[in-house]
Every structure is written in structure tokens, then in C-alpha cells.
Amino acid sequence: MSTANQAKSEMASTSHSANKRGVPEGLWIRCDGCEATVYKKQVEQQLGLCPECGHHFKISANERIRQLLDEDSFEEWFSELAPCDPLNFADKKPYKDRLVAEQKRTGLKEACIAGRGYMRGRPLILALTDSSFIMGSMGSVVGEKLTRSIEQATEQKLPLVIVSGSGGGARMHEGILSLMQMGKVSAALARYRDAGGFFISVLTNPTMGGVAASFASLGDIVLAEPKALIGFAGPRVVKETIKIELPEDFQTSEFLMEHGFVDRVVSRPELRLEIARLIDYCVS
Amino acid sequence: MAPTHVLPFEKPIVELEQQLEKLENQPDPSPSTRESIRNMRVEINRMRREIFETLDPWDVVQVSRHPDRPQTLDYIELLFDEFVELHGDRAFGDDRAILTGFAKLEGQKVLFVGQHKGRTLKEREECFYGCAHPEGYRKAINKMEMATRFGLPIICFIDTPGAYPGIGAEERGQAYSIAHNLREMSTFNTPIICVVIGEGGSGGALGIGIGDHICVMEYAYYSVISPEGCAGILWKSVQHKDKAARALKFTSKSLLELGVIDEIIPEPLGGAHRDHWQTATMLKGSLLKALKDLQAVPKDQLLDRRYQKFRNYGVFEEQVANADTE
Numbered sequence: 122m123s124t125a126n127q128a129k130s131e132m133a134s135t136s137h138s139a140n141k142r143g144v145p146e147g148l149w150i151r152c153d154g155c156e157a158t159v160y161k162k163q164v165e166q167q168l169g170l171c172p173e174c175g176h177h178f179k180i181s182a183n184e185r186i187r188q189l190l191d192e193d194s195f196e197e198w199f200s201e202l203a204p205c206d207p208l209n210f211a212d213k214k215p216y217k218d219r220l221v222a223e224q225k226r227t228g229l230k231e232a233c234i235a236g237r238g239y240m241r242g243r244p245l246i247l248a249l250t251d252s253s254f255i256m257g258s259m260g261s262v263v264g265e266k267l268t269r270s271i272e273q274a275t276e277q278k279l280p281l282v283i284v285s286g287s288g289g290g291a292r293m294h295e296g297i298l299s300l301m302q303m304g305k306v307s308a309a310l311a312r313y314r315d316a317g318g319f320f321i322s323v324l325t326n327p328t329m330g331g332v333a334a335s336f337a338s339l340g341d342i343v344l345a346e347p348k349a350l351i352g353f354a355g356p357r358v359v360k361e362t363i364k365i366e367l368p369e370d371f372q373t374s375e376f377l378m379e380h381g382f383v384d385r386v387v388s389r390p391e392l393r394l395e396i397a398r399l400i401d402y403c404v405s
Numbered sequence: 406m407a408p409t410h411v412l413p414f415e416k417p418i419v420e421l422e423q424q425l426e427k428l429e430n431q432p433d434p435s436p437s438t439r440e441s442i443r444n445m446r447v448e449i450n451r452m453r454r455e456i457f458e459t460l461d462p463w464d465v466v467q468v469s470r471h472p473d474r475p476q477t478l479d480y481i482e483l484l485f486d487e488f489v490e491l492h493g494d495r496a497f498g499d500d501r502a503i504l505t506g507f508a509k510l511e512g513q514k515v516l517f518v519g520q521h522k523g524r525t526l527k528e529r530e531e532c533f534y535g536c537a538h539p540e541g542y543r544k545a546i547n548k549m550e551m552a553t554r555f556g557l558p559i560i561c562f563i564d565t566p567g568a569y570p571g572i573g574a575e576e577r578g579q580a581y582s583i584a585h586n587l588r589e590m591s592t593f594n595t596p597i598i599c600v601v602i603g604e605g606g607s608g609g610a611l612g613i614g615i616g617d618h619i620c621v622m623e624y625a626y627y628s629v630i631s632p633e634g635c636a637g638i639l640w641k642s643v644q645h646k647d648k649a650a651r652a653l654k655f656t657s658k659s660l661l662e663l664g665v666i667d668e669i670i671p672e673p674l675g676g677a678h679r680d681h682w683q684t685a686t687m688l689k690g691s692l693l694k695a696l697k698d699l700q701a702v703p704k705d706q707l708l709d710r711r712y713q714k715f716r717n718y719g720v721f722e723e724q725v726a727n728a729d730t731e
Contacts (some may be wrong), residue, residue: 207663207720209656212639261719268716291607291629295637296653300607300629301718304615307584308591308715315592331629333580334568334608339588351445353579353608354570358634361568372575382578 129216137157152176153256154348168389177346179326181227183249185284189393190247194393195238199269203230204262207295216294219255227254232287233263235270237279243404249284252327258289259332264302265350266337275316278403282396284323285337288350290330303335310339317402321396324351324374324375324383337384342399344392345374345383408650409473414456414464421677422447429517443570453675465605466632468624469603473678475685477504477562478518478528478549480602483685484692485509488517491548497577500541501532502565503613505548507557511693516552518545518613519562521718522603535604536569539582542612546586549593551629554713558596558696561613564632568609583612591715594708598692599669601625605655617711618695620668621657621686624676627666628655 131314150161154176163172168188169180180188186195210216215372217263224230238247250257259267267283274281291299322340324333326349335354337343345351352372360367370376377383387395411419425445428438461469468474481488482506490506492499501521508517521528522535526618568579590597591611595615605614605627635649636642654660657669670691677684677728702710 128484144728160727168699201724203722203724205720206720208651210654212649212652221611251502254451260511261721264560264718293653295720296629296717297627297655297660297663299628301612301665303584303608303611304587305715305718307587308615309605312712314588333613334583335587336584338578338581345588351580353568353583354575359570359572359575361495363572367572371572376576380578382581386550 122403126150128177137147153178162301175347175388176327177348179252179286179354181253182229182249182284182286184249186234186238188389189282189284189396190240191242192239195236195247197234197236198273199235199266200230202262202265204295206294207261207298208294210294210296212294216379219294223254226245227251229254229265231260232257233266235266237273237277240282240400242392243280245280245282245400245401246270246277247282247284250332252285252286252288252325255292256289257285257287257332258292258299259287259302259335260292260295260299260308261302263304264294264299267302267306268309271306271318274318275309275313278317279299281313281320282320282323283320283336283340284325285328285332286325287328287332287337288329290334291331298361300331303331307339308335314321314341321399323396324377325349327351327357339353342385343383344385344387344395345377347374347386347388349374351355351383355398412464412467412471415675417450418453418456418708422453423446425449427528448537449546450674453707457675459575461647462650462653462656462659463632465624466604466646466650468676468678470627471676471678474526474603474675475681476524477521477602478524479681480562480685480688481508481517483681485517486545492544494540494543494547496543499538500538501528502535502537502543502569503541503545505544506562509694510560510689510696513693513696514549514557515620515696516557516559517562518549518559520564520610520613522566533569535565536567537565537609537612538569538571538574539577539579542582544591545613549590549597553593553595556595558598558699559593559616560692561597561599561616563599563601563610563614563627564625565606565607565609566604567606567611567634583608586612587615590656592708594704596696596702596707598695598699600688600690601627602691606631612686613716615711617699617707617714618668619666620670620691620695621660621666622670622677622684623657623672624658626655627660628653663674675702 152171157173167353202396206217235248323343324345328351395398486509488508523529598618599614599616601621616722632650633645636645660666673680
């Protein structure tokens with residue numbers, strides 16, 4: 122059995138209770154990659170990949186934990202942290218109401234889940250952003266959870282894996298406090314690095330703005346899922362600024378690897394084995 | 406000097422000033438004319454104070470972007486005894502949107518890093534209206550690293566609408582360059598002072614914004630996103646930029662209230678564009694004091710202090726912990 126297949130069968134066995142979120146409702150769904158109509162159950166069984174073209178559908182942070190970690194090994198931390206509304210922010214909808222609605226819709230308290238677990242027997246700290254909660258954007262809670270995770274990884278001398286799915290970057294609704302989270306998390310990563318920590322950053326679709334411009338780019342190793350949208354400025358903003366057509370693969374994982382900012386593009390079924398293998402090179 | 410660019414809320418002031426000028430130019434003014442001149446001067450001051458004390462956040466944005474507002478190159482002339490510009494990032498080029506060099510402030514040697522938006526059309530085109538590329542952030546971090554090794558304090562002036570959103574910028578790693586700076590600036594064991602002199606536009610501003618003393622000029626703003634960008638996303642139309650400006654709480658006063666900045670540097674009545682020299686004098690006083698204070702911090706405490714400063718940013722609730730956490 123090839124490495125990839127081995128990983129695949131291993132992963133498939135852990136994903137039987139696939140979370141329904143991230144994949145549109147209904148028995149059949151349309152693939153954004155090849156536009157084929159595919160059986161949803163089949164997509165879920167294949168870790169959220171299109172059976173026709175291998176397109177990576179978005180998956181939830183909880184589903185990602187199930188896919189990556191050894192069964193029932195995840196111990197969630199800092200779940201007592203909850204967002205509030207320091208700016209008393211309101212656009213068309215008050216931020217307070219938006220938070221409640223997002224919590225109800227996603228079943229999450231915030232866009233970040235963090236904790237400790239085992240990956241093929243290796244202990245590690247894992248933190249993830251879930252792109253479905255206010256676009257996975259980073260406000261105070263996300264910044265705090267990540268910083269605490271990094272500080273714990275430093276203290277416990279454990280490898281650190283952060284999986285980013287953040288189209289929203291730094292969260293507007295918490296204003297300057299969100300921007301400052303970028304500095305806070307990056308400073309914690311500096312200390313972790315200087316203490317000898319090993320950090321793998323996994324970029325998934327999408328990872329943009331203030332998340333891309335802070336922790337997500339700072340991995341000792343940066344991995345990306347195929348064809349994820351990754352960048353600083355949103356493609357629409359770039360297009361409006363320079364007023365020319367963008368290259369077809371602009372801001373994809375492959376584009377970033379070509380330009381030197383991603384170590385490896387890794388498809389989802391191989392991710393678990395790949396991370397475990399990398400950890401073995403740098404962590405004894 | 407007649408102002409070249411008048412903001413909408415400055416109009417009543419400028420009209421009165423023009424009337425005053427006419428009166429002042431009258432040869433042999435009568436006692437009653439002299440009386441009117443005096444009254445008018447008082448009235449202009451009163452009016453300016455009243456208008457500027459109640460500026461709406463969107464008005465503040467307009468002051469921060471005023472074409473006559475002093476910029477980094479103006480301050481270099483007004484503040485420093487000497488400036489030795491250092492070019493280039495040793496990898497790609499010399500970004501004109503971020504200027505770096507050695508400078509002397511009242512005889513004290515420092516490394517200066519400043520974002521420049523451009524005063525003439527030529528300057529503005531050269532530096533992309535103050536929007537830096539990855540090579541700008543790389544140049545800044547390289548010079549700062551060097552300055553740290555030679556024990557020079559660092560002064561960063563922030564003035565940018567945001568990092569440049571373009572194909573080349575993305576190809577050359579805009580996100581990585583900013584991220585790298587955030588991480589490295591937290592480790593440089595030398596005093597770092599950051600001043601937002603005009604626009605503090607999101608990650609592009611923060612990319613040279615990690616420091617020990619963070620100040621914002623009175624009519625500058627510092628924000629996670631531009632009011633136009635925020636309005637476009639959350640209100641679905643740039644038209645609502647004034648609403649976004651109010652919601653984002655990014656004026657100097659709000660930032661101080663939120664505990665994000667250490668100091669507001671006052672500007673002359675009517676804004677920095679009214680009097681460059683006086684603005685620079687006030688700014689210089691603040692810089693000298695901050696330098697002195699930071700140089701008194703023991704070397705082995707400086708980085709901890711900086712770490713804690715950023716560590717404490719954020720507002721959240723900590724609900725009663727479940728028995729199974731930690």
C-alpha cells in the first residue's frame with residue numbers, strides 16, 4: 122500500500138461520524154471544483170473531498186480534529202473563554218446579536234478551538250480556526266486562545282500545530298483590539314521558537330488578511346491544502362486597485378509554493394501522516 | 406498663506422480668515438476697524454476650537470489625510486539634526502514607501518523608520534501613496550536588527566492607508582513579511598517608539614508598529630481596517646464610511662480609552678497641517694521624554710515589558726471553568 126493510501130484508509134476509519142457543517146445541506150451537493158453533483162455522504166466519507174475531482178470542501182474545526190488526532194485523544198482547553206463586545210459595535214446588526222446568531226448556527230462559542238492531543242501517538246498542541254464562525258476571523262478570544270496554546274506548548278515543550286481557516290483575517294467588530302492580537306500571537310511564537318519549539322502551520326481555504334499576516338505565515342514548516350485561497354489582500358481589492366485581470370492561480374496554495382512561501386502542498390488524506398513524519402524530524 | 410486644500414468643516418473658519426485678511430490689509434485702519442480685527446481674531450479662535458473639539462471620527466480621517474499634513478520627510482527635516490538614509494532590503498529593491506536611516510535627535514543617535522505617502526505627485530507615485538511592498542517591511546526589519554546589535558533605539562513613524570494590495574506584493578509575500586516583522590520586533594532588545602503620525606492602516610501599519618511606547622497624534626487614526634473597507638464589507642457600500650468610522654473607535658481618544666496606546670501627542674489648534682513647526686516641536690518633546698523613560702528601563706526587563714504590553718491586549722469573558730479544562 123502506498124503511503125497515501127495507507128493514510129487514506131487510516132483517516133477514513135476515524136471520520137465515520139463526519140460533521141455535517143461545511144458541506145451544504147441536502148443529500149446531494151454540487152462540487153465547486155468540477156461542478157459535478159455528488160452524493161454528500163460519499164464526500165463526508167472521503168474527509169470532505171469531492172469523489173469526482175478531489176476538490177477540498179471546507180470542514181469544521183471539530184471534524185478536522187477527528188481527522189487529524191488519535192481517536193478520543195483531544196483534550197479541549199480554554200473553552201471557558203467567550204467573546205464580548207468591547208466597542209459596542211453595530212453595523213446593520215449589533216455585534217452582540219451577531220455573536221449569538223453565529224454561536225447558535227455553528228454550535229461553537231468562538232472561531233478557535235485549542236487543546237492537547239495525540240497524532241499517531243505523538244503528543245502535541247493543536248489549535249484551529251473554524252472558517253464558518255464570522256469567517257474564522259481573529260478577535261480577542263481567538264488571539265487569547267492561540268497565545269495561551271503557544272505558551273502551553275512552550276512550557277510543556279510540545280510541538281505545535283495550528284490549522285487556519287480564516288477568510289476574515291482580523292475581526293473588524295473588535296476594531297484595534299483584533300489588530301493587536303496579531304502582535305500578541307506573533308510575540309508568543311517568538312518566545313516559543315527561542316525556547317526550541319517546533320511549529321507547523323497548516324493553511325486551509327481560505328487564509329487571508331491579518332491571520333495570514335501573523336501566525337499562519339510563521340510556521341517552521343508551512344503546509345497548505347491544495348487550491349486553498351491564501352493571501353494578504355482579498356482578490357477583489359487587488360483587482361479594484363490595479364484594474365487588470367488576475368493570474369488564474371493567483372493566491373492559491375500552489376501559487377504560494379511557487380513563490381516560496383509554502384513548504385508543501387498536502388492533500389487532506391495525507392495530512393495526518395505528513396505532520397507526524399515532520400514532527401519526527403525535529404522533535405525527539 | 407492661503408490654504409490650498411480646505412476640508413468641508415474648515416470652510417467657515419477660512420471664510421472668516423479671508424475677511425480678516427481684507428481688514429488687516431486696509432491702510433490706516435480706523436479705531437473701529439481695529440476693534441473688528443481684534444474681535445474677529447477672537448472669534449476665529451473660538452470657532453476653530455469649537456469645531457475641532459467636536460470632530461466626527463470621519464472628519465478626523467480627513468484631517469489625517471490632509472494633503473498639507475506633515476509627512477515623514479517633513480518631520481525628518483524638522484526633528485533631526487542629521488539623517489543618514491540607508492537604502493534597500495538586500496533581496497529585491499528599495500521601497501520608497503518606508504524610509505530608513507540613522508538620525509540624531511538632539512544629539513541622540515537613533516534608527517529611524519518612517520512610512521511616507523508622498524507630497525508631490527512624483528513622490529506619491531514613487532511610494533504608492535504610502536502603501537509598502539514586502540521589500541519595504543524587509544528593509545525596515547533588516548535595519549532594525551542591525552540597530553539593535555549596535556544599541557541604537559528605534560523610532561517608527563506610521564502613516565499608511567495599508568500595505569499595497571497588488572500582484573507583485575502578493576507574489577513576494579506581503580503576508581509573510583508583515584508576520585515576520587511582528588515576530589522579530591517583539592525580540593529586539595532596544596527601546597522602540599512607534600508614532601502614528603497620520604493613517605494607521607491595519608496590518609500595513611502594525612508591520613512597523615510593535616514597540617514599547619505607542620503614541621498616536623491627536624488627529625491621526627489607527628484601525629484594523631480603513632473606514633471605506635469596513636463600510637464596503639459590513640454595510641455593502643462605501644457610502645457608509647462615516648458610520649464605519651464611528652463604529653471602529655479608532656480616533657486617538659478612543660484608542661487611549663481602550664488602553665491600546667500610551668500617549669496622544671497634541672496637535673496645534675486646527676490640526677497639524679496648520680503649523681508644521683509647532684507640531685514637530687510638540688512631537689519632539691514627546692519623543693525625547695519617551696526615549697529617556699525607556700532608556701531607564703533595565704535591559705533585562707525591556708522585552709518582558711513589551712511582551713506583557715501586547716499580551717494584555719484583548720477583551721473577553723472568562724466563564725466559570727469546567728472541571729475538565731486544564
